Amino acid sequence: MSDTHANTPLIELQGVTKVYGRGAAAMQALRGVDLRIDAGEFVAVMGPSGSGKSTCLNILGCLDTPTAGTYRFGGVEVGGLSRNQRAELRRHYLGFVFQGFNLLNRTTALENVELPLLYRGIHLAERHRLAREALTAVGLAEWATHTPGELSGGQQQRVAIARAIVTAPDVLFADEPTGNLDSARSREIMELLTRFNRERGLTIVMVTHEADMAAFASRSVRFVDGRVAADTRSTEAA
């Protein structure tokens, strides 16, 4: 593998381990993970409960740091960054979608979408414009003034996606994004993500345990017992 800039992968894990707790109670969640994800990929991370896929996503999303091994994001060693530096990284390059939607209650869809822009210090008028654009992109332009309580689960997840993409991040991390939705809504969400991946070249890393959903991705990484057990590229999606 050459080390030239053009070939620097967006995401690169090398021998990453993660241990929770100490001594006899120590729990090894990751046991040496090597993973490389390039810009523009749509990766589904699969595996049974406790296989380490969520831990891995937390590390990839810079919410957590590896116990050992290296994680480079765009060539930057994340393990050496402070909490605040990782927050800056998330703010500028990463978007998140969660299983439980995690929108702010009692706050309108538009304001939810504006939230990451607020932390980027973008002016009110520009915030409104970008947030409306993002809501339009997920098909919720008419629901801008509604609060999460007034929206269906599928709509809430679409607001969450709008919030994740409003900053035009490099990577979107999705943790079981369809876990709380019925199959029709799940399909809508996956189609939306696929569209963003294809049209905007948005890199997506999605944890799921549903094979149906993983089928939308161009690549499937399977975790078992804290290790990557399989890494397959789908010819159909690619």
Added chain:
Amino acid sequence: MVWNALLLALREIRRNVLRSCLTILGIVIGVAAVIVMVTLGGGDTAQVTAKIASLGTNLLMVRPGQRMGFGQMSTAAQFDLADAEAVEREIRSVLAISPASTAPTTAVFGNRNWSTSVTGIDNRYFGVRNWTLASGREFTDSELRAGSSVCIVGATVRKELFGAQDPLDNKLRLEKLSCTVIGLLQAKGQSTMGSDQDDLVLMPLRAFQRRIAGNQDIGLIQVSVRDGASTEQVKQDIEDLLRTRRHIAPSEDDDFQVLDMKEITQMLAGTTQVLTALLGAVAAVSLLVGGIGIMNIMLVSVTERTREIGIRLAIGALEREVLMQFLVEAVVLASFGGLTGIVLALAASVVLADLMSIPFVFNPGIVVLAFLFSAIVGVVFGFFPARTAARLDPIEALRHE
């Protein structure tokens, strides 16, 4: 960043109106207590100062007898006119003296009567007491020499006996003595001790001594000291002079008293200060309790909003941004408490000042101070909960139910 935090804080407070109101109650009470107390204290002091100034701060009052305790005076020989003249003659820095003697009496006019006091004086009294006539005239020299049956009445006596009628040239009866009203004193109102200064009748000293008292006694020598002279020194000189004249042995205590208006002022001011300090302590405790209340509610708020904090942190909020958000919320809460307290206190002060018939003295210093203090309480007691929020682990916070 602060502006956004401010908007967020206002929104959060509006969502929990009742809880926010209860939270700030401690601060409201604390701030209101401080301001009411300082405002009323200031009004009272201003009033006392004004009254003492009207009496003349360079005034000494010399009375026979010593104060034995609350309201009790020991009996001792009265002064006579010679004592008064000696004070004026022999002590430097004395501007003027006014000998006087007083007795309780009942004044009668027509079918009305009024229990008051009659004081024998000469015209120096008006200068020393800084008192002028509302109408009529002072005594003439011949009236003073002859001890004529003429009198000058205070505003209260006039009101009680004459009503709306002009008292001048009417005859009123004091015991068996009938005397003509030649003057009316300007109203002075209550004294610092709360007695009515206008409830009196003045007559020539000689007339008083002969016809009312039946002796040559002087019950009170009022001494005004020259501007710039030390009243302490004059007081000391008077004491020395009178001890000699009254043949008091060095081992004996004075059997008379020289009261200094400055001392009285200081005494009154001292009482106010003690009261102020005491109430200030109560207010401080109230603010402390209010602060703890704010801390408590902010901690509850952080726990309730753990998920929200998790979302914010995951999205890329910095620790200090989350800290700022909660800190600003605490400060805004506390400042609201302060503002409410200020408004309540000013309203209460106006009403109370009116009820207590003291002037309302607005003190901008204490209002600003109280507001700043409430904001500081917000910072101090909001910091711990805010830091707790800022240090949450985003992963844990997002899992929080």
